[in-house]
Structure formats: C-alpha cells, structure tokens
Amino acid sequence: MKILLDENLPIKLKFRLQEFEIYTVQDMKWDSYKNGDLIKTAIQHDFTILITSDKNIAYKQNLANLGIGTVVLNVKLLKWQYIEPMLSKIRTTIPIIALGQVILID
Numbered sequence: 651m652k653i654l655l656d657e658n659l660p661i662k663l664k665f666r667l668q669e670f671e672i673y674t675v676q677d678m679k680w681d682s683y684k685n686g687d688l689i690k691t692a693i694q695h696d697f698t699i700l701i702t703s704d705k706n707i708a709y710k711q712n713l714a715n716l717g718i719g720t721v722v723l724n725v726k727l728l729k730w731q732y733i734e735p736m737l738s739k740i741r742t743t744i745p746i747i748a749l750g751q752v753i754l755i756d
C-alpha cells in the first residue's frame with residue numbers, strides 16, 4: 651500500500667510513519683496539482699491512501715468511485731503539536747481503510 655501525504659501536512663508526519671510506504675506531494679513533485687488532478691495522478695501511480703487535512707475533500711471529489719482511501723485529519727492548526735496526538739489513530743486506520751472510504755480522525 652502506497653500512501654500520499656497532502657502538501658499542507660508537516661513533513662515530520664512522513665518520518666513518524668516510516669513503517670508504511672509513504673510519500674509527500676513534494677516528494678512526487680506534484681505541488682502544483684489541484685485536488686482532482688492530484689487524486690487521479692496518485693491513483694495512476696498506485697497510491698491507495700491519501701492523508702489530508704482538507705475536510706471538504708469528500709464534498710469536492712467523488713472519492714467513493716475514484717478508488718483511493720482518504721484519511722482526513724481534523725486539526726485545529728496544521729502544526730505538529732496538533733497532529734502528533736493523532737499518530738496512534740492514523741496507524742490503526744491505515745491498515746483497515748478501504749478504497750473509496752473516507753475516515754475522519756479527530
């Protein structure tokens with residue numbers, strides 16, 4: 651399973667999830683892609699999970715039909731101090747998320 655971290659998330663998250671095959675949008679040089687193009691490109695490159703903080707992504711994109719699981723981090727601010735407490739939930743969610751499913755983590 652390949653995981654893509656959306657561009658606004660702290661890079662530290664990648665290094666704290668090293669047990670997974672995980673890449674950032676910057677690693678892939680997809681910084682300029684909008685959500686729809688980013689998701690389609692990710693699927694074409696065999697990514698099965700997108701981790702993002704965009705709470706509206708499920709309303710903007712038809713994720714159920716696109717074939718990628720999406721983990722949405724519901725954070726107050728995109729700072730490590732708010733994301734770090736979610737690590738345990740993220741780790742347990744990754745192996746169980748299904749393609750097309752959206753899971754919100756608080």
